[in-house]
Amino acid sequence: MGPEEIEKYVLKTTTELRLRGSSKRTIESYLFFIKPFLESIQDPVTVSLDQVKLYLADLIDKYSNKSRSLAVSSLRFLFKRVIDRPDIFVKLEVPKKEKKLPIVLSTDEVRNLIDAIEHQKSKLIVRFLYSSGLRVSELVNLTPKDLDFNQNIGWVRKGKGSKDRLFKIAESISKQLQKYLAKHPENKFVFSEEEPMSVRNVQFIVTFAARKAGITKKVTPHTLRHSFATALLDAGENLLIIQQLLGHENLETTKIYTHISQDQLKNVKSPLDRL
Numbered sequence: 001m002g003p004e005e006i007e008k009y010v011l012k013t014t015t016e017l018r019l020r021g022s023s024k025r026t027i028e029s030y031l032f033f034i035k036p037f038l039e040s041i042q043d044p045v046t047v048s049l050d051q052v053k054l055y056l057a058d059l060i061d062k063y064s065n066k067s068r069s070l071a072v073s074s075l076r077f078l079f080k081r082v083i084d085r086p087d088i089f090v091k092l093e094v095p096k097k098e099k100k101l102p103i104v105l106s107t108d109e110v111r112n113l114i115d116a117i118e119h120q121k122s123k124l125i126v127r128f129l130y131s132s133g134l135r136v137s138e139l140v141n142l143t144p145k146d147l148d149f150n151q152n153i154g155w156v157r158k159g160k161g162s163k164d165r166l167f168k169i170a171e172s173i174s175k176q177l178q179k180y181l182a183k184h185p186e187n188k189f190v191f192s193e194e195e196p197m198s199v200r201n202v203q204f205i206v207t208f209a210a211r212k213a214g215i216t217k218k219v220t221p222h223t224l225r226h227s228f229a230t231a232l233l234d235a236g237e238n239l240l241i242i243q244q245l246l247g248h249e250n251l252e253t254t255k256i257y258t259h260i261s262q263d264q265l266k267n268v269k270s271p272l273d274r275l
Contacts, residue, residue, distance in 0.1 A: 001038050001039065001041060001042060001043065001044075005038075006035065006038045006039060009034070009038055009044065009078070009082060009083075010031060010034070010035060010038075012082045013030065013031065013034060013077070013078060013081075013082050014027055014031070016077070016081045016082055017030060017077070023158075025137070029070060029074070030070075030073075030074040030077060030078075031074075032074075033070065033071040033074040033075065034074050034075065034078050036055075037052075037055050037075060037078075040055055041055075044078070044079070044083050044085075045083060045085070047088075049088055052075060052088060052089075055075075056068065056071060056072065056075075059071055072089075075089070076089045101256065102222075102223075102226040102256065103217050103218060103219070103223050103226065104223065104226045104227045104230045105215070105217065105219065105223060105224070105227040107231065109213070109215055109217075110130055110224070110227055112213040112214070112215065113126065113206075113209050113210055113213045113215060113219070114126055114127060114130075114209075115213070116209045116210075116212040116213040117205070117209045117212075121180070121191070122205045122209075124173065124176060124177065124180060125139070125191060125202060125205060126205065126206060126209065126224070127170075127172075127173050128173060128177070129202075129206075129221055129224045129225070130224045130227065130228055131168075131169070131170035131172070131173055131228070132154070132167045132168065132169070132170070132228070133167065133225050133228035133229060133232075133245055133246055134156065134167060134225070135221075135222070135225060135247075136199050136202050136203065136221035136222070137199055138156045139190075139191070139202065139221075140189070140191065140192070140196040140197045140198070140199060140202060141157075141189065141196050142154065142156075142189060142190040142191075143188060143189055143190065144181055144187060144189075144190060146190075147169065147177070147181075147190070149169070149174055149177075149178055152168065152169040152170075152171060152174050153166055153167065153168060153169060154166070154167050154168075154169055155167075156247065165244065165245075165247045166244075166245075167245060168245070177190075199221075202221055203220060203221055206219060206220060206221050206223075206224065207219060207220065225246070229242055229245075229246060232245075239251070239255065
């Protein structure tokens with residue numbers, strides 16, 4: 001298929017996704033798999049199921065089950081909404097997602113990670129991440145108007161799934177955050193001036209601090225989100241509350257933290273001891 005034809009289908013797909021309220025990130029993820037698929041075929045209107053399977057089979061050694069599930073979803077959307085051939089995916093199985101327990105840090109490890117950071121803005125960013133449980137993409141897009149220091153709450157505007165949600169501002173960083181913003185009245189975003197701080201920059205801050213603190217686990221900004229959820233669960237917080245704070249649409253997603261909350265297991269009292 002030629003470049004012009006490919007661009008036509010890319011534009012149609014983008015338009016359909018935007019009409020359904022899909023985020024920029026979702027659109028980019030779908031096109032990541034749709035573009036090379038279109039490049040590998042002659043005509044999507046006449047393409048066979050076997051050709052689709054060959055493309056997906058080529059992804060097995062390159063991507064995880066989760067990514068290949070996304071590839072299937074992307075092509076299913078293409079055929080159902082853009083090409084109007086929903087029949088082609090009826091017999092196609094979606095790869096099962098690998099169920100991996102998230103990596104979490106203990107309270108001591110989080111403390112050591114934060115203490116290893118010398119730069120005050122970087123330290124504030126990491127403390128904010130851990131205290132709020134925000135995704136790094138949500139953190140970098142926060143604006144000063146999203147924060148209410150009278151109630152110590154904040155709002156994620158159009159987070160994952162294009163939904164607004166509330167989060168707590170920890171009392172231990174509230175005043176520090178207010179002082180920081182007072183020194184930077186020009187900031188359009190909480191941690192940057194004109195444009196959102198890059199996600200990669202935040203990732204570097206966290207991974208560098210983890211190495212400096214001597215933490216051998218693979219630590220990313222999302223590790224702090226996992227650690228936030230597990231710490232709340234260990235403290236006896238209601239699972240439904242944690243679900244709302246994390247912005248999980250499905251409670252089953254939040255329940256994964258019940259498998260890694262060791263403190264709750266240790267504190268279970270035997271029925272015999274209650275006699």
